[in-house]
Amino acid sequence: MTASGKRYNVKRMLFISMILFLEAVIIYLLIILINYILTERIKQVENDTKIDKMIVEDMKYFPIPLKYQSEVTFDDTFGAYRNNGGHEGCDIMDVSNSEGRIPVISSTDGVITNIGWLYLGGYRIGITADSGIYYYYAHMSSYASGLKAGDMITAGQLIGFMGSTGEGNEGTSGRFPVHLHFGIYTAIKDGNEKAVNSYPYLKRIYLN
Ligand SMILES: [Zn+2]
Numbered sequence: 001m002t003a004s005g006k007r008y009n010v011k012r013m014l015f016i017s018m019i020l021f022l023e024a025v026i027i028y029l030l031i032i033l034i035n036y037i038l039t040e041r042i043k044q045v046e047n048d049t050k051i052d053k054m055i056v057e058d059m060k061y062f063p064i065p066l067k068y069q070s071e072v073t074f075d076d077t078f079g080a081y082r083n084n085g086g087h088e089g090c091d092i093m094d095v096s097n098s099e100g101r102i103p104v105i106s107s108t109d110g111v112i113t114n115i116g117w118l119y120l121g122g123y124r125i126g127i128t129a130d131s132g133i134y135y136y137y138a139h140m141s142s143y144a145s146g147l148k149a150g151d152m153i154t155a156g157q158l159i160g161f162m163g164s165t166g167e168g169n170e171g172t173s174g175r176f177p178v179h180l181h182f183g184i185y186t187a188i189k190d191g192n193e194k195a196v197n198s199y200p201y202l203k204r205i206y207l208n
Pocket of ligand 1: 087089090181182
């Protein structure tokens with residue numbers, strides 16, 4: 001073999017080694033990436049399972065007394081289009097559409113963390129359960145008398161009456177049919193507030 005032939009072979013070997021090395025680096029990085037994605041996914045599923053269990057344990061009552069439950073309807077509209085973004089709860093409709101007729105009871109034990117008027121929610125109450133999960137009741141016509149922020153609430157306790165308040169300044173009502181908007185939020189404390197679909201949890205305890 002000539003000297004130039006040898007040099008050619010050496011160059012070729014170096015080239016192949018470099019390609020192999022780069023391949024190894026790419027495979028290594030891919031493994032790290034896949035491992036990261038899988039670990040994050042598992043964490044997410046574990047967290048969702050934990051939250052699911054907490055909600056099931058928290059929600060002892062459907063937010064409407066049993067006696068009135070055949071007079072309401074509700075569907076899964078979580079994420080459905082609304083003027084102000086995606087729908088973050090479940091709307092429990094009064095079939096007779098009469099303001100202040102149907103009592104609203106707390107689904108869970110907890111403490112009243114928010115009570116008062118919201119531009120969209122109207123007269124609303126927010127109750128934080130011991131689990132840290134936040135339960136939001138909106139559009140009420142009135143509150144049960146004497147309720148204030150900081151009050152301890154027991155599951156099944158009357159908190160107000162179903163109405164159509166909201167979408168305006170304090171006192172606005174009748175801009176949409178009478179219903180209770182029931183929302184569930186997690187991670188309120190750390191500021192990463194996240195809406196959970198309340199429909200399946202309502203469905204579980206409806207009429208029983
Ligand atoms: Zn709603």
